[in-house]
Amino acid sequence: MVLGIDDxxxxxxxxxxxxxxxxxxxxxxxxWREEKEEQSVKSSTQKQVTQNQ
Amino acid sequence: MAVSTSTLIFLVVIYxxxxxxxxxxGYKKSSQTDGYMLAGRSVPPAIxxxxxxxxxxxxxxxxxxxxxxxxxxxxxxxxxxxNIFFGIFIxxxxxxxxxxxxxxxxxxxxxxxxxxxxxxxRFIQAFSGLIVAVFMPLYAASVIIGAxxxxxxxxxxxxxxxxxxxxxxxxxxxxxxxxLSVMYVDAMQASIMLIGMTxxxxxxxxxxxxxxxxxxxxxxxxxxxxQALVEQGHRGWTAMPAFNSSIWWTMVSTIIMGVGIxxxxxxxxxxxxxxxxxDRSLKRAVAVGGPFLLMMxxxxxxxxxxxxxxxxxxxxxxxxxxxxxxxxxxxxxxxLNQAMPELFVAIFMLSLLSAAMSTAAAQFHTMGTAIGYDxxxxxxxxxxxxxxxxxxxxxxxxxxILVAVILAYILPGSIIARxxxxxxxxxxxxxxxxxxxxxxxxxxxxxxxxxxLVVGSIxxxxxxxxVHAKEAVPLGICQAIFGKETLLSGVWPLVDxxxxxxxxxxxxxxxxxxxxxxxxxxxxxxxxRLRFEDEEEVSESASHSAxxxxxx
Numbered sequence: 001m002v003l004g005i006d007d008x009x010x011x012x013x014x015x016x017x018x019x020x021x022x023x024x025x026x027x028x029x030x031x032w033r034e035e036k037e038e039q040s041v042k043s044s045t046q047k048q049v050t051q052n053q
Numbered sequence: 054m055a056v057s058t059s060t061l062i063f064l065v066v067i068y069x070x071x072x073x074x075x076x077x078x079g080y081k082k083s084s085q086t087d088g089y090m091l092a093g094r095s096v097p098p099a100i101x102x103x104x105x106x107x108x109x110x111x112x113x114x115x116x117x118x119x120x121x122x123x124x125x126x127x128x129x130x131x132x133x134x135x136n137i138f139f140g141i142f143i144x145x146x147x148x149x150x151x152x153x154x155x156x157x158x159x160x161x162x163x164x165x166x167x168x169x170x171x172x173x174x175r176f177i178q179a180f181s182g183l184i185v186a187v188f189m190p191l192y193a194a195s196v197i198i199g200a201x202x203x204x205x206x207x208x209x210x211x212x213x214x215x216x217x218x219x220x221x222x223x224x225x226x227x228x229x230x231x232x233l234s235v236m237y238v239d240a241m242q243a244s245i246m247l248i249g250m251t252x253x254x255x256x257x258x259x260x261x262x263x264x265x266x267x268x269x270x271x272x273x274x275x276x277x278x279x280q281a282l283v284e285q286g287h288r289g290w291t292a293m294p295a296f297n298s299s300i301w302w303t304m305v306s307t308i309i310m311g312v313g314i315x316x317x318x319x320x321x322x323x324x325x326x327x328x329x330x331x332d333r334s335l336k337r338a339v340a341v342g343g344p345f346l347l348m349m350x351x352x353x354x355x356x357x358x359x360x361x362x363x364x365x366x367x368x369x370x371x372x373x374x375x376x377x378x379x380x381x382x383x384x385x386x387x388x389l390n391q392a393m394p395e396l397f398v399a400i401f402m403l404s405l406l407s408a409a410m411s412t413a414a415a416q417f418h419t420m421g422t423a424i425g426y427d428x429x430x431x432x433x434x435x436x437x438x439x440x441x442x443x444x445x446x447x448x449x450x451x452x453x454i455l456v457a458v459i460l461a462y463i464l465p466g467s468i469i470a471r472x473x474x475x476x477x478x479x480x481x482x483x484x485x486x487x488x489x490x491x492x493x494x495x496x497x498x499x500x501x502x503x504x505x506l507v508v509g510s511i512x513x514x515x516x517x518x519x520v521h522a523k524e525a526v527p528l529g530i531c532q533a534i535f536g537k538e539t540l541l542s543g544v545w546p547l548v549d550x551x552x553x554x555x556x557x558x559x560x561x562x563x564x565x566x567x568x569x570x571x572x573x574x575x576x577x578x579x580x581x582r583l584r585f586e587d588e589e590e591v592s593e594s595a596s597h598s599a600x601x602x603x604x605x
Contacts, residue, residue, distance in 0.1 A: 001272075002125045003264060003265055004264070004265040004266065004267070004268030004269030004270075004272055005268050005272060005291040006291060006292065007288075007291060007292040009293040010126075010127045010130065010292060013127070013128070013130035013133075013134055013199075014127065014130055015357075016130075016134040016210070017130055017133045017134050017137065017347055018347065018351075019344060020134055020137040020138050021137055021343040021344045021345070021351075022343075022344075023142070024137065024141060024142055024340060024342065024343020024344065025340045025344055025540060026340040027142070027146075027336065027339050027340065028336060028337050028338065028340020029262075029340050030116070031336040031337050031339075031340075032337050036209055042200045048344075052177050
């Protein structure tokens with residue numbers, strides 16, 4: 001029994017809902033951060049290139 | 054009614070004023086065609102996700118399906134999982150980017166135009182527009198009836214007046230402000246819905262003694278399931294129905310498949326992918342969309358099922374026995390009024406009003422663009438109409454709102470109750486195969502897509518009218534023609550049209566496409582061209598280098 005529910009088909013569904021929503025949050029937030037990182041990498045690369053020129 | 058009517062009327066008036074204020078913010082920004090039809094293609098990810106979710110979740114998803122969960126149990130949670138996984142994650146990450154880019158590459162501003170231009174076919178655009186324009190009013194009618202009844206019971210005003218007020222308010226901001234207004238208002242309403250559902254969840258679990266205790270109490274009530282339901286396969290509220298039983302078939306085929314996967318191909322939702330500025334916005338939107346659906350559908354179904362525990366403890370009856378005639382639509386309202394504090398009931402009422410308004414607004418906009426732009430301007434006038442797109446669309450929206458209201462008055466309740474599932478099933482069978490073909494299979498041909506669209510819609514309608522008992526019996530067309538309720542017997546009348554028509558539509562798409570010549574490589578290159586999500590990044594690099602050079 002998990003979370004007071006006997007049938008695995010139900011507690012799996014309950015947990016699947018929560019974890020899929022959490023997964024969505026993590027995925028979305030990683031994409032938010034990714035851009036910041038890319039931007040900082042890009043601008044530092046850009047600086048590098050300009051300095052080399 | 055636990056809350057005084059004057060308090061509620063006061064709150065509703067403030068709410069409507071807020072709606073107009075937010076709609077006006079959107080209207081100021083949407084004077085161009087792209088603005089009116091596609092919200093200017095630069096909507097922030099969180100607004101897009103909330104608007105998508107709010108359009109997705111109607112009052113019936115909370116009240117109606119919450120009531121169904123009170124009757125059949127937590128098996129419905131699989132639908133929530135499907136909604137989050139397919140309706141949000143797969144939709145935003147797999148379908149969204151291609152739709153956005155291709156829509157921009159081909160200059161499409163509506164969903165029917167998107168698939169029409171992808172397959173270079175005015176027929177596909179007009180036919181899809183027609184499906185939306187003819188069948189979506191049924192779905193819209195069910196939403197506005199729900200809202201009218203809701204206003205009638207909560208505010209104690211006349212039903213006809215309630216329906217009129219509700220429709221006129223939405224019509225004002227949809228017609229005047231276009232999609233940007235709709236999406237801004239959606240986001241505001243979605244926030245209210247989130248507050249309402251969070252309260253509902255916390256109150257319910259704390260009232261019943263905690264998460265595990267509440268579930269355990271529900272599990273222990275297995276002996277209280279009415280005999281009639283046991284015979285149909287009910288095995289308790291925390292157990293799936295018996296395999297192959299009638300409740301199992303209804304739950305699995307109609308609800309999980311129909312509403313779960315069906316969401317992928319709904320025009321009023323898919324068009325929202327074209328409103329953001331880049332692919333990354335869609336990926337970010339997932340962070341808001343997933344939890345939003347969990348808090349809407351997930352909470353409604355869990356609370357619906359748990360209402361049995363509350364009613365059993367307080368009045369010694371299960372939820373179905375508390376409401377008159379075992380009407381599942383009345384279970385959630387009865388639970389709210391009896392179990393929740395007064396202020397919460399008022400907040401929750403506004404959440405439900407928001408759910409209905411946001412869904413209806415999305416439907417009105419999509420139906421209007423379909424009939425004004427896709428059917429009239431492109432189908433009938435072959436793109437030669439002199440009138441401006443925004444103008445024609447506004448007339449289209451006004452016309453379809455009128456049709457939906459008339460349908461709300463004349464159609465029998467039994468048909469209206471089935472309208473949501475009917476529309477979603479039809480969308481899936483008609484649009485999903487060619488939508489997938491459009492985005493992911495370059496070999497899909499114009500003939501293949503056309504055949505799939507026609508076969509998918511006709512076979513789905515045929516199954517609805519002649520085989521699937523839930524629609525065939527109330528419609529009565531099969532009875533009138535063949536003298537029997539359904540053409541097939543046994544388990545067939547329980548099988549949802551989506552399970553028959555969608556595979557057929559896929560098959561036709563593949564077979565016909567392989568037999569007919571494919572599109573020119575030049576066209577495919579244009580359609581599938583990668584857009585710059587990097588447009589912004591390029592300009593950023595340019596400004597970086599300019600700044601850096603200046604620095605140097």
